[in-house]
Amino acid sequence: MKLVVQIRLLPSPEQAAALAETLHTCNKAANMAAKVAFERKVFSRARLQRTLYTEVRALGLSAQPALHVIRKAADAYGVLHAQIEAGHLGKNGSARRTKAESKPITFRSNAAHPFDDRCLSWQPDARTVSIWTTRGRMKHLRFTGEASRIKVLTECRQGESDLIHRDGKWFLMATCEVPEAPLNTCPNDxxxxxxxxxxxxxxxxxxxxxxxxxxxxxxxxxxxxxxxxxxxxxxxxxxxxxxxxxxxxxxxxxxxxxxxxxxxxxxxxxxxxxxxxxxxxxxxxxxxxxxxxxxxxxxxxxxxxxxxx
Incomplete structure (x- = not known):
């Protein structure tokens, strides 16, 4: 069973500035990738990567974050096209569907961004993380959370974690694969x-x-x-x-x-x-x-x- 564990980061002012700059740069690059994908009608991950990888790297991103930016744009179009095919945006010609199809997808400057194990490492015992930023690798970034959540994070974390800035606070949303408890197939009442x-x-x-x-x-x-x-x-x-x-x-x-x-x-x-x-x-x-x-x-x-x- 997949669970998402929310961990609050406790950055210093300098660290918070680096995180904000990283988030803005990644979303700026994602907007550029989404615009090119819309104009050239290139929506698959592989084709978009071949088309934009060099340009995205030129914006100041390392190799792995650049790939995440391109995948982020491609996946957003995948979700949009799935919604259109399922009829969630109305029939062909409806105002809502026409609006969605007539312009490229855009991302907010502080929209969440994914980090994998190459860009983010956890030190649960020390309550710190090491994370990639546009200013270099940031080490000893403190975090806090409930003891039960940190226990799940330590034992069951798998996959990517999303960096989120909300209401002036910084969070990491970590994906955890928690083993399911066996069902009670023979209840006594x-x-x-x-x-x-x-x-x-x-x-x-x-x-x-x-x-x-x-x-x-x-x-x-x-x-x-x-x-x-x-x-x-x-x-x-x-x-x-x-x-x-x-x-x-x-x-x-x-x-x-x-x-x-x-x-x-x-x-x-x-x-x-x-x-x-x-x-x-x-x-x-x-x-x-x-x-x-x-x-x-x-x-x-x-x-x-x-x-x-």
Whole structure:
């Protein structure tokens, strides 16, 4: 099972400046590679590497970071073309799809950038990393994190790590391959879980995980959403998207908390978890107008998927 472990870096001002310069240079080179790929219709890694390797190196990047920049641009186009083929950007000729196809992909100046083992090495015992920058190899860059995360990082890290600058802080997102625990294929009993709106989950043990807080949060967000929709400006539409993502993250966090509590109880007692089948429930019930929004925003499917995960 793949997990991503977030580690916070603690750079000095000089180290932070070097990291920022490295991130900006890599993304500038990625923008150049994406523009050339768009203009020449060259989207494969191999062809783009043959076309741009020398030019990317001339921007001040070493060999391995230059390859990562080219792969970053090629992979971005691969994702875009997959979305178009799957119909996620609308039909041919739609405004959204036309906009995506009419211009090259661009990367923010502080967008995340990958580092492999040739460009980044970890020293977990000393709580430091050694990382390539445009100013040379930076050694003894301190990091911090929870003891459990550092333990997973030390034992299970595999693959690349992404350098991220967010809210004035520096992070490394390390990919870890964690062995999965064996499934309990012969549970000695079951925990029944009833999913609802007032109580998001009620177990057969009598535990109630209430959803009143989520319901109040959704009502408040609906009020804010109505105000922004009434404005109809570009900034209001941008805030609407931000609010929608924030609301989805909030609901997912609550579902994660509930499922972790129930699963931990099932693991401790050697029991399985049984959920009722809610497939097609929206077609089986008749609701008043005021109840429709509550049912439509009811995250019962996500809750079931989190239990399985």
């Amino acid at each position: 079951w925990i029944g879980v009833d999913r609802g709106i007032a109580n998001l989950a009620t177990t057969s043990d009598g535990d109630h995980h209430q959803g009143h807080g989520l319901e109040r949060y959704r009502r408040r967000m609906a009020h804010v959403r109505a105000q922004l929709q009434a404005k109809g400006t570009k900034s209001a539409k941008r805030k609407l998207k931000q609010r929608a993502r924030r609301e989805a993250r909030h609901a997912a966090q609550i579902n994660h908390i509930i499922t972790k509590i129930v699963v931990a109880d099932a693991q401790r007692t050697g029991r399985g978890i049984a959920l009722e089948d809610l497939q097609g429930i929206r077609d089986r019930v008749r609701l008043t107008r005021h109840q429709r929004a509550s049912l439509s925003s009811w995250p019962f499917h996500q809750l079931g998927e989190f239990f399985a995960y």
